[in-house]
Amino acid sequence: MPDYDLDDTDREVLYALQHDARNLSSSEIAERTDTSSSTVRKRIQRLESEGVIKGYSAEIDYTMSGYPIQMLLFCTAPIPERGEYIDRILEISKVVSVQELVTGEQNLLVTAVGENDRDITPVAQELSDMGLTVTDEVLVRSHESTSFDEFTSK
Numbered sequence: 001m002p003d004y005d006l007d008d009t010d011r012e013v014l015y016a017l018q019h020d021a022r023n024l025s026s027s028e029i030a031e032r033t034d035t036s037s038s039t040v041r042k043r044i045q046r047l048e049s050e051g052v053i054k055g056y057s058a059e060i061d062y063t064m065s066g067y068p069i070q071m072l073l074f075c076t077a078p079i080p081e082r083g084e085y086i087d088r089i090l091e092i093s094k095v096v097s098v099q100e101l102v103t104g105e106q107n108l109l110v111t112a113v114g115e116n117d118r119d120i121t122p123v124a125q126e127l128s129d130m131g132l133t134v135t136d137e138v139l140v141r142s143h144e145s146t147s148f149d150e151f152t153s154k
Contacts, residue, residue, distance in 0.1 A: 015151035067113040070140040074106040
């Protein structure tokens with residue numbers, strides 16, 4: 001949590017950035033927030049330094065990039081140790097994300113992509129070799145996301 005509460009301007013800046021960080025200038029965001037460009041730049045710097053904005057990345061369509069298989073692997077790790085596995089899991093080839101789950105027996109959700117089913121099998125094996133139990137595997141047909149609308153007052 002940041003050391004301060006997000007205000008409406010912070011939320012509007014976050015909404016604008018998550019919607020189109022690549023193409024929006026601070027001037028354009030300033031128009032949306034009724035502030036100055038320098039205020040927007042300062043807000044962005046503060047949100048970055050506080051860790052609210054973790055980074056900027058491209059949203060990849062794995063199917064279009066030649067990796068049509070997207071698999072969710074639900075894993076179980078010892079509860080006190082589950083967070084300690086995350087960095088190691090992210091080092092596994094073909095893994096694109098890890099989520100720590102806090103309810104239920106399955107407490108890690110690993111997302112891996114590949115060209116075919118055989119690409120995912122080594123991922124599951126490496127997870128198992130780490131001492132994790134892979135309890136379920138789910139093949140994903142598509143994944144879409146949107147901007148979090150609670151950041152905007154409009």
